[in-house]
Amino acid sequence: MKKSVCIVCRKEKKGSMIEDDLYLETIRNIKNRLNIARNNTLVVCDECLPKAKEKRRRFERSLMTWTVLATLFFVMLVLISQTLQSIFFGLVAAVLFILFSLISYFPRVEEHGRKKGRSTS
Ligand SMILES: [Zn+2]
DSSP states (O other): OOOEEETTTOOBOOOEEBOOOHHHHHHHHHHHHHTOOOOOEEEEOGGGHHHHHHHHHHHHHHHHHHHHHHHHHHHHHHHHOOOHHHHHHHHHHHHHHHHHHGGGOOOOBOOTTOOOOOOOO
16 A cells, blocks of 8 residues: 655645656666665645745756756856867766756646646656
8 A cells, every 4th residue: 555645744644746757757766776665655735735836946946047057157168168178077067067956856746636647658
């Protein structure tokens, strides 16, 4: 029997499902490989819904900011010095920038009443 756990207050509660994305899938794959997956269904309970939406908004904003910064940084580096090393360094830095934004990662909450099956793609 799968338990449903709220990802904000960490209590066993029913609530809105969260959407699977690349990040969650990666985490799940790692956990499965390490055998530490708890297989709980992740939800956001009704009390935590406003908080969850705010967290998601903040994450989307930070991801966008960091992506723009990473792109600018990369383009500037390539324009200034056109060596292979600097392009490589720029790429690594850009990836780090985007990874940095994942610190504030928060999944998207599925809209109420729109029950969607787990995507298999
Ligand atoms: Zn909650």
